[in-house]
Amino acid sequence: MNSEQSECSLGGVTEQDRDSITGIRFSIGGFPEGYTYITIEKEEDGALVRVQQMPIRGDSIDDRRIPLPEWQELVDALYSRLYLHEWKDKYVDPHILDGTQWHLDIILTGDRTISYLGCNAYPPQWGELSEILGNIAGKPDVIIR
Numbered sequence: 001m002n003s004e005q006s007e008c009s010l011g012g013v014t015e016q017d018r019d020s021i022t023g024i025r026f027s028i029g030g031f032p033e034g035y036t037y038i039t040i041e042k043e044e045d046g047a048l049v050r051v052q053q054m055p056i057r058g059d060s061i062d063d064r065r066i067p068l069p070e071w072q073e074l075v076d077a078l079y080s081r082l083y084l085h086e087w088k089d090k091y092v093d094p095h096i097l098d099g100t101q102w103h104l105d106i107i108l109t110g111d112r113t114i115s116y117l118g119c120n121a122y123p124p125q126w127g128e129l130s131e132i133l134g135n136i137a138g139k140p141d142v143i144i145r
Contacts, residue, residue: 023107047071082125091118
């Protein structure tokens with residue numbers, strides 16, 4: 001097996017293709033808490049982070065820019081700490097009718113998207129994902145669950 005074949009895969013994208021990630025979209029919520037949406041769009045010199053909460057809870061969260069090294073740390077964390085390439089595409093607890101739904105999209109070049117979702121069930125690294133996205137959003141407790 002050569003080195004290209006031994007690379008980890010993220011939905012058909014190898015670790016060598018980390019630069020092909022152009023954005024991250026995340027949402028979480030349910031009734032009656034509402035939803036939180038986090039969108040991170042890569043830019044030439046970093047990334048733009050937008051957070052929306054519906055209904056609005058507390059102070060609004062301003063858009064913020066993160067520098068390129070912080071964007072690269074985020075992408076690295078998806079592979080090396082969260083093992084996103086090993087996640088199932090769905091996590092569902094069929095025994096709970098209401099509750100919390102979440103959705104994570106990894107946006108790639110060429111209009112490709114890799115999606116993960118859940119309903120009252122979560123991957124093993126969920127706590128770390130919540131912490132990472134909360135810190136990127138500039139409000140560590142922004143992720144509800």
